[in-house]
Amino acid sequence: MKALQWQGINKLKVGEVPEPELRNPGDIIVKVTRSVTCGSDLHLLGGYIPFMQKGDVIGHEFLGEVVQAGALVKNHRVGDRVVVSSFIGCGSCWYCSKELYSLCDNSNTNPALTETLWGQAPGGCFGYSHAMGGNQGSHAEYIRVPFADVGAFTVPQGVSDERALFASDSASTGWMGAELGGVQPGDVVAVWGAGAVGQMAARAAMLLGAERVVVIDRYDYRLDQTAKFIGAETLNYEEVNTEQELRERTGGRGPDVCIEAVGMEAHSAGPQFPYDQLKQQLRLQTDRSPAVREAIHVARKGGSVFVLGVYAGIVDKFPLGAMMNKGLTVRGAQMHGPRYIPMLLDRMAKGELVTEHLATHVMPLDEGPEAYRIFKEKEDNCVRAVLVP
Amino acid sequence: MRASRAILVAVTAAAAGVTATSVVKKRRASAQDHDGRPHVITVFRPYDELKAEQVPGSLAELGDTVEVSLRPAPADRGTEISVRPRDGSPVGAGDIRRALRETRSLLEAGDVLLPSGPPTTKTTLLNRPLQAATEHGREGGLL
Known part of the structure; x- marks a missing residue:
């Protein structure tokens, strides 16, 4: 499949990578329909977060359709339209029980790096370096979503992809x-x-x-x-x-x-x-x-x-x-997505929260490197560039 | 600009290398590296439940090579599990850290999260230390 890969400082390219697999029974695989650039990605591009590897797929704010579900997934079925929290929570640890999902004890598979840096390790995040778990990012055709019953939310009818996308992280x-x-x-x-x-x-x-x-x-x-x-x-x-x-x-x-x-x-x-x-x-x-x-x-x-x-x-x-x-x-804090996403989708459905205007640029995934260039340089009045795989 | 970027690249690589090397060094810690202090983690499960059952997963696999003790955590935060290697134990500190983290995940979430896969990355001179660290991501740190 196609994916936007970090190649080094200020170097991105669209490459062919293997499709993600279900790795745990609580996983789903999502066919990404929209994925958006974020200002925090620029820190990865600029080399300010030194835990990237050549070939890492970036992107953490996205929406798509469930195409596979693990055996223990209860809340989602193939075909569901879901928006996914950029930070991953297990839903069962003390922090998740307090709705502090980005502090999850069990969702970062590389806790040693951040524990050494910061004293304690936060949870995992999509596409945001190996310090945050090394999870493959969303600027790709497909993405694996762990603990899907906790972090993925079905988008209500009446809320467009364009609006719901930003519940994933920005909102x-x-x-x-x-x-x-x-x-x-x-x-x-x-x-x-x-x-x-x-x-x-x-x-x-x-x-x-x-x-x-x-x-x-x-x-x-x-x-x-x-x-x-x-x-x-x-x-x-x-x-x-x-x-x-x-x-x-x-x-x-x-x-x-x-x-x-x-x-x-x-x-x-x-x-x-x-x-x-x-x-x-x-x-x-x-x-x-x-x-x-x-x-x-x-x-x-x-x-x-x-x-x-x-x-x-x-x-x-x-x-x-x-x-x-x-x-x-x-x-x-990093974002505690599952604490807010259902309420935000409800407000989006009522028209209290509009987000479509943020997507000033909508581009195919193939143009990912150019989308980031425009976004970084603030060219053409760019607020956010949305990538469509 | 080019010079500053070169500095940035060098320092970034050095920072990654230092942290990764420290993680790898800790992974290689053998029983001789133990200073006798226990490794302790808090699991969000009631003490009364855990004391009645055998600890599962990789902590159970360490068997008699380590001494495991439980005590209730304050304010309903669950149970503190303390692990200390017995004298002459071949188990390293990294093994104990991994076992504690995996056991906590099993007890709380019912599963141990695996990294994304298949991999999309390539090994380079710059990222080899980071790759070595992430291959053993639950073994290092301060636990």
Whole structure:
């Protein structure tokens, strides 16, 4: 079958690989009908996550049709249209019992790597390096889905593929940021990043009752999309001073909840960007985190900061003093997909959550390398490129 | 840009190599490497259930070469299983880590997840240490 394979730093190609097999009785095989690029994939392409092997199939946000089911699968049958959580949970461990699915104890077949790096190993993820289990990714004609009764969800009739696709990761990640960030009715919420996850976090905050939601980015086309389709306020950090603007819009208090949806390759205004970039390239820090820094500095006293963007290791100039003295709650997580996907599909069916606009580019799988080039370079107003095998 | 990318490649490879080598070294740990400390894992199954049954899977296969003890975990988190190699045991730390992780998975999920397959990757000079580490992915770490 055809698949989009990582070949080395900034090298992708569409190659022929063996079709995936059922390996455990709880597996299903899904014929992928849509699979989408994600900003976190760019960290793999850029070599920032050094646990890739030549030939790995990438992609983790997808939807498709069940073509095979293992003997112990109860919830799915051949022919079902399913959307699948990008992180894999067994459904039975203590973490899954608390709906913290991305922390699953049993879904990462290579726990030693991340346990050594981070002290404990999170669960497995599709197409996201051997540190996350080495599971083959979704930019392919077929994919194996382990623990399918936990992570795959039948898409209701009336919800299109184009809309349901983003329940797989972007919408569930965004919702998690708003929910676990503690958004309450009447809150003012600031979101850094107007990509798909940032837009979904903003929409989630609004649906959870936030009074004002402000989304920050440097690309006007993304901010225009955010204003038009999400209904949030916007702020271009290259045109205004973010902190001053947020203070003004919050009566001097600062946002109640700050959600960072940018990640380890963040850009920023001013001299801190070249400083961070140089330190990252010299590996004096592994990640750049100006948006987290800014969020902690501008958040209201006693407020919260939720980190949705993907980070791998060590950051420099973390404002620990501001965090401590302002009494902030700082939290982060990979996405707990099964906790949110059924509710999101329900909201999608009701029209409360729209996502189709995020797919600015729909391309055949054969054009995967070009799709990532456009996505990475933000060419042609690209927000997300959807691959159709 | 080219120079910085070269640095990035080198450091990335080195980082992967160091972590992978450390994992492989731990895998090769023999009984002599044991410092006598137990390896402990928490299984989300009630203590009363587990104490009444034989531990399954690869932990059972270690047999009398190790000493296994159970105690209840706090706050209904299940059961803590502690494993210590007996004096002169040929079992290495990596074997015990793998056995504990596989046993936890069997007891909680009823199965031990296998990696994706067939493989789509190729062996290169750069990824050989990573491949060696992932072939024994449940044997390393801090457990």
